[in-house]
Amino acid sequence: MKIKLFLFLLCFCPVSLFAQNNKLQLFHLSDVKLLDSPFKQAMQTDLQYMLEMDMDKLLAPYLREAGLKPKAESYTNWENTGLDGHIGGHYLSALAMMYASTGDERMKERMDYMLSELKRAQDANGDGYLAGVPGGRAIWEEIAKGNIDAGSFSLNKKWVPLYNIHKIYAGLRDAYLFGESEQAKEMLIKLTDWAIQLVSNLSEEQIQDMLRSEHGGLNE
Numbered sequence: 001m002k003i004k005l006f007l008f009l010l011c012f013c014p015v016s017l018f019a020q021n022n023k024l025q026l027f028h029l030s031d032v033k034l035l036d037s038p039f040k041q042a043m044q045t046d047l048q049y050m051l052e053m054d055m056d057k058l059l060a061p062y063l064r065e066a067g068l069k070p071k072a073e074s075y076t077n078w079e080n081t082g083l084d085g086h087i088g089g090h091y092l093s094a095l096a097m098m099y100a101s102t103g104d105e106r107m108k109e110r111m112d113y114m115l116s117e118l119k120r121a122q123d124a125n126g127d128g129y130l131a132g133v134p135g136g137r138a139i140w141e142e143i144a145k146g147n148i149d150a151g152s153f154s155l156n157k158k159w160v161p162l163y164n165i166h167k168i169y170a171g172l173r174d175a176y177l178f179g180e181s182e183q184a185k186e187m188l189i190k191l192t193d194w195a196i197q198l199v200s201n202l203s204e205e206q207i208q209d210m211l212r213s214e215h216g217g218l219n220e
Contacts, residue, residue, distance in 0.1 A: 029100035029178060047098055047107070053091060055110060059117045061085035061132025062168075066121035082159035085132015088114070089167025096171075096179035111179050118168075119187060127197075128190035130168055133161040144198050148210050155213035162215035170217065 034040040060070035061084035074080040079087055092114050099107035122130040129137070139156040142148075149156050169191065175184035199207055211219075 029097060030103070032101070043098075043101065046094075047102065047104065050091070050094055050098060050110075051106065055091075055114055055117075058088040058091055059114065059121075061134070062088060062118055062121040062130065065132055065134070065136055066124040066130075068121060068124055082134060083164055084134050086164045086167045088118075088132065089169070089171035092118075092168070092171030093174040096174040096177070096181075100178040108179065111175055111181065115175060115181060115183050115187070119183065122187055122190060128192075128194035130187065130191050130194075131161070131165045132168075133158060133164050136161060136165075140198055143210065144201065146202060146206055148206055150210050150213040152212065153214055155210065160214040160216075162211070162213055162218050166216040166218040 034043060054072060054075075056070065056072035057075045057079075060072055060074040061079070063070045064074075065085075074084060075087065079085075092111065095107050095111040095114065098104065099111060118130060122128065125137075129140070133139075135158065139158050139161060142156050147156070153160055155161050169188065172184045172188040172191065175181045176188060202210075
């Protein structure tokens with residue numbers, strides 16, 4: 001049981017806990033190195049897959065929604081049918097965690113490039129907003145005015161935009177915590193300030209109504 005618990009923490013908890021003298025201690029991903037094993041093989045397979053991803057395709061929704069010209073067309077499927085941009089946030093998290101775990105400079109270079117392009121989009125938006133939600137600016141304006149139409153998988157006729165935007169929140173957080181990027185921290189604070197402004201005139205009942213729409217881990 002103890003071995004299973006350790007493996008669970010190692011695999012699924014980016015900043016995990018271990019017991020020492022009956023006290024819980026935090027340890028960072030960079031404090032753990034995998035030896036030759038199926039676990040390391042899986043990590044290397046993941047790293048290779050990450051290198052094959054086209055960052056400009058992942059960034060396209062953010063640039064497009066900010067009024068900038070993307071450098072490539074979006075990936076297809078969920079990335080161009082309503083959930084545009086959600087993989088970009090996941091990818092940013094993955095880069096930061098892989099860099100912390102391996103020290104592979106290619107991961108940091110990719111993370112820094114993602115952040116620089118995302119910053120271009122955020123700066124173009126002008127108010128801290130950053131997301132790839134198609135037509136997102138319009139629905140957020142509606143919501144800020146209290147016009148909320150929430151369903152289990154929709155919000156103001158868009159496909160789970162709260163779930164979507166959580167991914168870039170998490171990506172920026174992870175780029176700061178694991179990738180040690182001060183730029184990511186600044187961008188995260190700006191995006192948070194935007195959200196505070198978004199709901200500043202809403203009642204608690206309106207916010208709870210809005211949260212009926214799938215919102216992922218946004219409450220974290």
